[in-house]
Amino acid sequence: MTSQSQINALRRQAAEMRWRIVCMMGPNKAHHFGGSLSAADIVTALYFYKMRYDAANPKWPDRDRFVMSKGHSVPAQYAALAKLGVFPLEELATLKYLGSRLQGHPAMHYTPGIEACTGALGEGLSFANGVALAARVMERSYRVYCLLGDGELHEGQVWEAAMTSVKQCLGNLVAIIDRNRLKAMDATECGKILEPLAPRWASIGWAVKEVDGHDMAALCDALDWADGQVNQPSMIIAHTVKGKGVSFMAGQAGFHNAPITEEQYRQAVAELELALKEQAQ
């Protein structure tokens, strides 16, 4: 259960996350703005509300795990880990530079707090299944959270994994779809048909809940709801906006992985700082 003050604090945290995401990316270099911004509220709810996590001990064996299957959105995870103190905030500025621990896609052997190597889409849910099964074999009580892109659902391995999760009765697994409706080039309904998405997952045997992925209270409620699913995996379909928080990026596929100009950067930062101020009031 969440109090209004807790929700307000989480909203501020999410606004700060968005600001950090754009600041670490900066102008004139191609970055995955769109998907990182659409995932920011979800990642905030996980790290700052739901997950049992000790930033001072990111290898704690009983920690809840977060697997970023849509690996290109890892800047959102970097922002959370740095804010928690897993690594220094200043390190965010090294994103994708030669020699940096912050690789362009998640690399568990480079970055403290990163739980899996992803980047090739479609592989993360299977990995999360393995982490969830390891809890059973090793008699540990941690939970596993896996964030999927909606475009990522075009990859066949996701559906293999989805059937394994149900077969193995993985009640300690929660998957979340960042349903921003855009992939790299255009709509997620181009190339393949995803809808009706919720009935598809339900028909496989997942407990499914749909939420507004930018409504912090709804996200927290959905994550609490997933705690109650004991013998089946939970799927939260989070309806989001790609590029959320920056007016000229919102709902545009063009900012999936693209550079922005100095002027666009100043505008984006100004908008996000304004949002942060509004949240602070």
Next chain:
Amino acid sequence: MRDSTETRFAYGEALLELGEQRPEVVVLDADLYKSTRTVLFRDAFPDRFFDVGISEADMVSTAAGMAACGLIPYCNSFAMFITGICYMPIRTQIAYPSLPVKLVGSSYGLTQGPDGASHQSLEDIALMRGLPNMTIISPADDIETRQATFALADWPGPAYMRLGRYPTPPIFDADHHFEIGKAKWLRKGSEAVIAATGHMVAKALAAAEDLAHDGVEAGVINVSTIKPLDEALIKDAAARAVLFVTVEEHSIIGGLGSAVAECLAETRPAAPLLRLGVRDCFGESGLADELLEKHGLQPKGIRASVLQRLAPLS
């Protein structure tokens, strides 16, 4: 003398024993547990056995997640599927972070037999060899398979082990000491030195015996670790040989022959190299022995190839 046996049988029995000794060992399969012989582990340790169904990529990614949590997963399928279907998740999730997932490819090569080209892995070593952090094991007989199965549990990184469903005669006694990364002389001789792997080790030994009757002194080296290659032993052998020969039940592109060629090309002039294997083509349905004969990989064919190549050198 023990009977000929298939290396997959020795693996299944070793895995069962390993399961008794090591609670962190888990086994994954993709609907082939009777063929891969993980059925023994499955029956003994149902809580540590996971048949994910016919989804090999899902299997290896699941194993990566388990390895990230401290388990030691052995993943099983046919050699062609576990390397071919799973190349990307093996690359991203296992080789890149060097997680200790053991990939076991069963029923490799032409001796897979009647199922034909779709099932006959002739490129599996090539696929795995290009991956950083990947170790490739190709044991020659039952005893070596057993020792390799145990050795992999203590090996800190990922590995691919290639096992056969073709009866192969015993080569080693129980006092054999398999070590990852070490090749071994089985028969001394420097006129022709034959480096062989897997089923081809027994074939090479038989060919060397025949060559002795021809008056050719042929040595045989068992290369049971294809990566990392025992470069010191290979270079030393090639420096003293008249002809260096590789024999493998694999394409001559990307496998043992390629590994040896790469190694020798960077050293001082060594003996000329003859690569025996499948010459850049697919397999086909047939009996194992027929297929080996067709591709010149029975002792008779190996002997003939060596004599032909040796003639202008002597």
